[in-house]
Amino acid sequence: MIPLLSVTGLAKSYQGVRAVDGVSFEMHANEIVGIIGPNGSGKSTTVDCITGFQTADAGDVRMEGAPLQALAAWQIARAGLMRTFQTVRVYEQLTLEENLLAAMAQFDATNWLDALFRTPRLRAADSSARARARTLINMAGLTRYHDAPVGILSYGQKKLVALISALMPKPRLVILDEPVAGVNPTRIREIEAALRLLRDEGETFLIIEHNMDFIMNLCDRVIVFDQGRKLTEGTPAAVHADARVLEAYLGVRP
Amino acid sequence: MPVDATYLLQLTLNGLMLGLIYALIAAGLALVFGVLEIINFAHGELLMVGAYVMAFALPALGGQYIPAMAVALLASALLGFVLYHGFLARLRDKDFERSILVTMGISMVLLYGCQYLFSATPKMVNTEFGFAGIAVGSIKITWTRVIAAGLAIMAFAFLWFILFRTQFGRAMRAVSINREAALMVGVRPQSVARNAVVIATVLCGLAGAALAPIHLVQPIMGQFLLFKAFALIIIGGLGSMSGAIFAGLALGILESWIGGFFDIIWQEVAGFIVMMAVLLVRPQGLFGQAAVRTG
Amino acid sequence: MGRSKQLEAAGVVIAVALLIFLPRVSSDYVVGIAITAFTFTVAAAALNLVYGYGGLLSFAQLAFWGIGGYCTALWVMDAGGSFWTGLALAAGLNAVLAIAVGWPALRLHRDSFVIVTLAFSLLTFLVARDWVGLTRGPLGLPGLPAPTLFGTKLASTQSIYYLSLAFLVASLGVLYAIVTSRIGRTLLALKQNQPLGLAHGVSPTPYKLFAFAVSAALTGMAGGIQVFYLKIVDPSILDFYYIQAWLIMVIIGGAGTFWGVVIAGLVMAALPEVLRFSNELRMVIYGAILVVAVLALPQGIAGWLRERRIARLRATIERA
Numbered sequence: 001m002i003p004l005l006s007v008t009g010l011a012k013s014y015q016g017v018r019a020v021d022g023v024s025f026e027m028h029a030n031e032i033v034g035i036i037g038p039n040g041s042g043k044s045t046t047v048d049c050i051t052g053f054q055t056a057d058a059g060d061v062r063m064e065g066a067p068l069q070a071l072a073a074w075q076i077a078r079a080g081l082m083r084t085f086q087t088v089r090v091y092e093q094l095t096l097e098e099n100l101l102a103a104m105a106q107f108d109a110t111n112w113l114d115a116l117f118r119t120p121r122l123r124a125a126d127s128s129a130r131a132r133a134r135t136l137i138n139m140a141g142l143t144r145y146h147d148a149p150v151g152i153l154s155y156g157q158k159k160l161v162a163l164i165s166a167l168m169p170k171p172r173l174v175i176l177d178e179p180v181a182g183v184n185p186t187r188i189r190e191i192e193a194a195l196r197l198l199r200d201e202g203e204t205f206l207i208i209e210h211n212m213d214f215i216m217n218l219c220d221r222v223i224v225f226d227q228g229r230k231l232t233e234g235t236p237a238a239v240h241a242d243a244r245v246l247e248a249y250l251g252v253r254p
Numbered sequence: 255m256p257v258d259a260t261y262l263l264q265l266t267l268n269g270l271m272l273g274l275i276y277a278l279i280a281a282g283l284a285l286v287f288g289v290l291e292i293i294n295f296a297h298g299e300l301l302m303v304g305a306y307v308m309a310f311a312l313p314a315l316g317g318q319y320i321p322a323m324a325v326a327l328l329a330s331a332l333l334g335f336v337l338y339h340g341f342l343a344r345l346r347d348k349d350f351e352r353s354i355l356v357t358m359g360i361s362m363v364l365l366y367g368c369q370y371l372f373s374a375t376p377k378m379v380n381t382e383f384g385f386a387g388i389a390v391g392s393i394k395i396t397w398t399r400v401i402a403a404g405l406a407i408m409a410f411a412f413l414w415f416i417l418f419r420t421q422f423g424r425a426m427r428a429v430s431i432n433r434e435a436a437l438m439v440g441v442r443p444q445s446v447a448r449n450a451v452v453i454a455t456v457l458c459g460l461a462g463a464a465l466a467p468i469h470l471v472q473p474i475m476g477q478f479l480l481f482k483a484f485a486l487i488i489i490g491g492l493g494s495m496s497g498a499i500f501a502g503l504a505l506g507i508l509e510s511w512i513g514g515f516f517d518i519i520w521q522e523v524a525g526f527i528v529m530m531a532v533l534l535v536r537p538q539g540l541f542g543q544a545a546v547r548t549g
Numbered sequence: 550m551g552r553s554k555q556l557e558a559a560g561v562v563i564a565v566a567l568l569i570f571l572p573r574v575s576s577d578y579v580v581g582i583a584i585t586a587f588t589f590t591v592a593a594a595a596l597n598l599v600y601g602y603g604g605l606l607s608f609a610q611l612a613f614w615g616i617g618g619y620c621t622a623l624w625v626m627d628a629g630g631s632f633w634t635g636l637a638l639a640a641g642l643n644a645v646l647a648i649a650v651g652w653p654a655l656r657l658h659r660d661s662f663v664i665v666t667l668a669f670s671l672l673t674f675l676v677a678r679d680w681v682g683l684t685r686g687p688l689g690l691p692g693l694p695a696p697t698l699f700g701t702k703l704a705s706t707q708s709i710y711y712l713s714l715a716f717l718v719a720s721l722g723v724l725y726a727i728v729t730s731r732i733g734r735t736l737l738a739l740k741q742n743q744p745l746g747l748a749h750g751v752s753p754t755p756y757k758l759f760a761f762a763v764s765a766a767l768t769g770m771a772g773g774i775q776v777f778y779l780k781i782v783d784p785s786i787l788d789f790y791y792i793q794a795w796l797i798m799v800i801i802g803g804a805g806t807f808w809g810v811v812i813a814g815l816v817m818a819a820l821p822e823v824l825r826f827s828n829e830l831r832m833v834i835y836g837a838i839l840v841v842a843v844l845a846l847p848q849g850i851a852g853w854l855r856e857r858r859i860a861r862l863r864a865t866i867e868r869a
Contacts, residue, residue, distance in 0.1 A: 053744065077750035089745040091738045093805075102738045105731050106750035112759075115731040122731075152863040165749070293660070344844050350660060351606050355800060355843045362793055362836025370829035477789065481671050484664050492660065519679035526668050526675075533661060534653055 002065045004029045004204060005173055010059030012045050019045045021228035032205045034215040037225030038249055043208045044086055047175050051083045052076040078106055080172035084162045092151035096142060099150050099161055100133035100168050107169035136164040139194060156183040175206045180214050192218050264393050265514040266507060271399055273506020274406035278461035279479055280486040280498035282454030288430030288493035289450035292353030298476025299364035300455050304330050304462025309379045309471045317382040323463050330459025334452035342451060368473040376470035402464035409460055426450055430493055485529040568714055572707045580710045582822040584778050587717040588771040590814030593798035594724050595764035601804035602728055603760040604740030608792055609650060609666035610768050612673035613643045615787040617769025618776035622690045632696035636773045640766035647765035651758050674787040689783025696777060709778050716774055720767050728807050736760055737805060797839050803852040
């Protein structure tokens with residue numbers, strides 16, 4: 001079976017420093033995979049290279065067997081790989097609904113002429129996008145902010161907006177870069193439950209996160225990064241029991 | 255067409271003179287861009303103000319060149335100080351577009367204010383030297399040009415000394431090479447930025463004051479020179495001062511040669527054509543580092 | 550939402566009705582000012598599409614204005630064509646030029662886009678002034694004939710007024726359709742957060758080039774109408790003053806705010822004329838306004854009102 005995402009020998013250096021040094025892993029549909037590792041271990045750079053926000057020096061990234069390296073970031077997104085960012089990114093001056101619609105706009109069969117002349121096809125696409133937006137907004141508990149500019153929301157709420165924006169077009173794979181950093185604990189439980197629900201509906205997630213409880217509760221598999229390399233990989237329990245993981249985090253070496 | 259050696263030498267000397275003026279303007283523009291990361295649209299008007307101060311100081315001081323020049327430079331330094339503390343200091347980092355709009359507003363106030371007060375009619379300025387000069391073979395060069403060139407070269411030497419031999423010059427270079435790192439090691443961004451603006455303004459005022467007895471003095475004089483200076487800092491690499499200076503000298507000579515042999519339109523267009531070519535082939539400029547910021 | 554749309558529509562109907570009525574109650578002098586105010590407003594609104602919505606500070610608008618003027622005039626004077634085909638030609642030529650200049654310029658970073666578009670305007674000025682064979686040099690083309698519509702000469706200031714009013718309404722209609730569509734929303738989204746746009750599958754270049762080309766075409770046609778009102782085109786049509794005026798209209802009206810810029814355009818083009826300021830004094834005041842507005846009201850007056858509305862909204866939601 002062809003994996004949904006396969007990364008082989010990915011490498012990226014900045015001015016001689018190897019940020020990512022030969023990382024390989026695979027993901028299958030309907031999985032939730034976590035990536036953990038100390039700061040500077042190359043997690044975000046790996047995500048940037050996979051999603052086309054940076055160009056890898058070497059390595060191979062494929063989605064269902066199709067190579068992604070030659071594609072621009074927007075092409076990778078259109079291929080069904082959505083992502084969020086470590087520093088929260090939303091369209092501050094657009095309303096919550098507009099934020100979600102903007103995330104969806106490249107994924108329906110309408111073109112520019114439909115947009116300019118408001119054809120029936122566009123109106124149909126718009127109303128189904130609005131319905132989807134409403135569902136996600138309700139799910140996130142942001143109903144009363146539906147028509148408010150996202151700029152007025154709190155940091156944690158903006159993180160939620162970024163997350164549900166990425167979910168809008170029902171992508172094949174969603175990469176979340178620290179989705180719960182700076183989010184309050186009760187909210188984290190809710191996000192955890194929501195992601196599990198979405199997985200049951202068929203969604204696939206790759207999650208970078210420092211919050212160990214979140215990762216250990218949620219993920220089917222955990223990949224541990226250290227110094228630009230994959231240190232180990234396994235079930236949350238196996239990773240938790242691995243002495244090397246503790247060393248990498250605490251910085252002590254035998 | 256046989257090329258007359260004297261004619262060519264004459265063109266080259268004229269070009270060198272023009273190039274020194276370009277280099278003075280472009281060096282200041284590059285310095286301000288490097289340290290503050292802004293493009294100063296009022297830069298041309300700073301030159302114009304320098305020229306006007308010279309034009310008023312010269313008759314008042316009985317045509318004495320050096321004292322009038324000193325007045326012009328002092329006025330320029332003061333203008334730079336006001337420009338920084340009154341306006342540029344209020345901009346935040348990364349406010350690239352707002353910096354353009356603010357400096358453009360300042361440029362409009364200076365340019366049209368000058369036109370309102372002194373009319374758009376060009377002024378002629380006389381010095382103690384009149385049209386006297388020195389002769390090199392059959393070529394005659396007026397003293398005002400010789401002194402202007404000498405002052406420009408001295409200004410570059412002085413600039414080099416400040417940047418490489420003084421503490422605040424090193425701080426300026428540090429900020430323009432790596433802003434974050436410089437701030438981390440305790441460079442005070444405010445005073446560095448102010449110094450950069452004042453130095454740039456003085457270089458520009460010097461160019462204007464030196465031009466005053468050579469060319470006509472009019473409010474619009476700065477604007478077109480500024481647009482050329484933009485082309486020069488692109489060619490030299492945004493923020494690279496040596497690049498801007500070399501590009502300025504080269505363009506002055508190139509324009510003078512082209513003007514000597516071809517239609518005038520090619521002389522004016524040369525700089526922009528070179529700029530477009532550089533942008534397409536080497537967007538970071540001839541002397542620039544590969545761009546890190548992609549904003 | 551529905552009510553604000555109705556208010557908008559009512560406002561437009563009333564304003565157009567008043568403008569249709571204007572020449573009956575005012576002198577040719579006032580009507581002439583209004584013509585310039587209309588072409589300026591179109592140019593400012595077009596700049597708003599590029600800068601306010603697209604986030605691209607373009608100085609090429611000046612070139613498009615001048616090229617539009619020269620193209621229409623030369624088409625009529627030298628090629629013997631009609632004013633109308635000249636306007637269409639100006640729009641088409643400008644759109645092509647916008648893509649030819651914009652495509653390489655967008656590959657560079659934003660700082661360079663500003664300078665490339667500025668250089669394009671200066672080159673256009675140099676061509677207008679120095680390529681005597683094509684443009685007649687500094688003297689320009691005086692004595693442009695009145696356009697003819699269905700066999701009638703539009704010779705009076707009043708008839709040019711209605712022409713430029715119709716152009717204003719049509720242009721603003723096109724721009725309004727764009728900025729309120731998905732395309733406008735995508736432009737705003739890219740301006741606010743381009744990396745997020747990429748992550749949402751948006752290819753930025755086609756959107757920006759589209760905005761640039763549309764604004765170029767409309768600005769060119771505005772320039773064409775302006776020179777046939779003035780009955781002369783010369784290199785002064787490429788004076789830097791024009792782009793400064795439009796930028797101030799966009800800044801004061803609020804970049805990225807449609808009606809704010811339209812109102813600022815109409816008021817700021819007409820007011821100094823009515824107050825009879827000298828040209829220099831007007832530019833000094835404009836410059837001072839620009840400095841103060843950018844330093845004190847970076848979002849423009851409309852943006853300031855919007856921020857106040859948002860603050861109120863935040864307060865209401867927090868109380869709830």
